[in-house]
Amino acid sequence: ISWSKPTDLVALLKHFNFVRTCHSFCSSTTFPAIPHSTNQDPFVHRSAKTLSCLLKQRPPISQLKQIHAQVVTQAFSSHASLTLSLIHCYLSAKTLTSARTLFDHYPSPSQPTRLWNLMIRAYSKLQNSQESINLFHQMLALDHLMMVVPDKYTFTFVITSCSHQISVVYGQMFHGMVIKNGFESNLFVGNSLITMYSVFARIEDAHKVFNQMSDRDVFSWTSLVRGYAKNEDMGRACEIFDTMPLRNDVSWAVMISGFVGCRRYIEALRYFKDMSCDDKVKPNEAVLVCALSACAHLGALDQGNWIHAYIDKNGITQSSNISTALIDMYAKCGKIDYASRVFNGISKPDVHNFTSMISGLSIHGLGKDALCVFHQMLAENAKPNEVTILGVLNGCSHSGLVEEGSSIFYRMESSWGVLPKIE
Template sequence: MSQLKIRLYHLLKHGPSLKQIKQIHAQIIVRSLGGTNNLVGALIRSYSAYGKLKSARKVFSKYPTLPPTFLWNLLIQAYSKTAFTEQSLHLFKQMLLLAVPDDYTFTFTITACSRHRTSLGYGQNCQTMVIKLGFDSDVCVGNALVSMYFVYSKTVSARKVFDEMPQRDTITWTSLVKGCVMSGKILEAEQVFVKMPERNEVSWAVMIAGYIGHKMYNDALRCFNDMLVDDNVKPNEAILVSVLSACAHLGQLNQGKWIHFYIDKTRFPKSSNISTALIDMYAKCGKIDYAKQVFNKTEKRDLLTWTSMISGLSMHGLGEEALKVFDEMLVEGIKPDNITLVGVLNACSHSGQVKEGILIFNDMERVWGISPKIEHFGCLVDLLSRAGRLEDAFKAVKTMQMEPDDVIWRALLSACRIHGNVGLAERVIEHVKKTGGGGRLLLSNLHASFGQWDNVRRIRESKIHKEDDSTPGCSYIEIDGVVHEFLAADKLHPRIMEISLKLNEVMKRISLDGDCIPARKFNSELSI
């Protein structure tokens, strides 16, 4: 019988299929082995790995005597990883009446409190019990407490637990870095990161993602380059995706190409996330042909991959190609989401496919069950405005279920200026005055476009007397492999000024022609 127990245990340890687990479970019942601790524990783990928590709980409930602590822990841990975290807390309450908790029990229960989002008080009670039972010196329990307090934005409590921990590991320090990032204290996170005795790939990933979350893209690339010097750490998928995102925002094509080369050279698994990040990076850096190559070589495409390719083509004015890719996606049986449809509607707008765009907009709720958001109405207004259908665009704005934002009003006013429709522009301004959002700037721009400079001066002078907490515009440009950042009203680098002047000349020629020109011709005209 002991040989059978060992054999069944090893079968469960080696990742059997769900069908095999059920067969092993049947053998355990037939052979009356339901009281074997290790075997029952392995069975609970196996069911939990497949998300079959009802089956795992049934195994637990059939235990012939009071279950030992480690079986309670397995079930509490399993529920803490799911959307049913409250079950972990319910089990913990039952356990306190029937068994003695250990350090693992508190680690899993506190983790469940972090994920339940309404259980801060419960977590604080757990901390009290931890101190009473002498588990406050346990590293894993401390790590769980630090993470929990940061989830509830209790920064002072999290830092207090951290400072009082007699021992800390890399997870402890990483939790503190992540917590500082979550609290918006990126500089404090950076200071903690620098002090870390050791860093692993998760630590680097958290710091790089923190920089990107705060739009500190240059710092993200600097951090990535520092990580490459560390021979003990290799970039993981999260790091590569984050850094490619930074390259996309900065237009850092050279760094993006290097990362692509690194992925190919090291034979890093090309998941859909990696492929999506590469497509997005190449598209935003102006290399749509490279983006197409990555897309065509991607074997497993998910919604994000398709959406990234559609948005990239739309960004480059290749509306017909974007719609073709969208049709291919639908044939593959992939349902679009909000972001996909924004990309498709933009593609229709940029390529003048008005009928197709209106049809897709009308199909959003009827076919795909997606209620149009303000972004979709913005695309529709832009689509109609570019086609000169200003009254239809104005009607679409008035029928919106939400309050139009400044972007939509600016798009409509811009169309009024282009088409010389002063009457509609005045009606639009009346609506803007009623809402009070961004009216002064829109009015000023409108009067300037019609040469009414006295009105412009009056509006702008009135604005000076009001507080203006708006964030200045920020731009990035890459020159000779170096990314420069500058704000509105900054003095420009001489080379940037030269490029800007040449760009204005090219744009004037384009506006005189009245048509879009291919990106390659644009680049050759600019000669940079």
């Protein structure tokens, strides 16, 4: 056998190791049932059509590996449609490495645009990853015989990836390519550009994109509002919000969180009240948490009680974030007993719930109680963070628990990885 490249042998060895690994799955009989199947062993001579049917069911990762083993051992690896389905399934299972391996060995002269889009989209969801951009450049570098033309989805996904980079340069470069290829008025591409420019505080550029879009949806409007709110220009955010043809819960959440972020708590609660009067939308978790935060900063116990009653009346699940916000609100409004009642009603408190309760007890001068909750936290294997340590140390300080506080201080780095700071 002649090898054109040394890497061919490496690739073959990797492939052999994969087949050997997959072979161990072939004794399992945990495949999902297939309509009109016979009584034959589920791993004996499955047809390509049958395997394709199995893949359409989006099986869990253990079964997916078994199906992949069948594809390899029965020499179906040259079936492009099966490979595409496997990639779909691996991406659905968030197993990006396996999907990329199949992509790199796709059984065709070149991968179709749809497949490039799948991979670019998968990488675009990763923070601090440049692989979407690398893949896009790789796609453009194909020679004319294998040339793949990027479409509106390609640009949407790669520009989304640009939002995770440290510089706006890539986004500007792809924006130029969007214009050159005639996609500047496309809804999805436009939305991704608005988001990207907003991330880098280029809000005027985002607004220009918005103005050039022939078609806009609620996401377009909300993205622009978010851009102005993020840059603390709540005046412009309000102007755009007031002219929105349609608002959803995210639109309201952006406005309310924007006001809270700018420490304009009264306006935040006013917008929350307006939202609660709108029959077309219901407050989501983000809205409720922001509204409770505004109540906490204002000491607005009556509004906080009303929000708590609203949560109970409408059967809204008290998530960790909502419970934490309720504890914080009651503690800062002087109702530490109410805060304790919320905390004690949580079946399995997490680090945020514990931290909020400890901090609340500390600001009320209840250092022994804060220390008790801290020990409960350690007993339940919840790892304290920097805010937790600060809260319990404040509690010890206010209650004269010098020995206990000193013990926690000297253990904070070795036991919990929290570095001492000026606070």
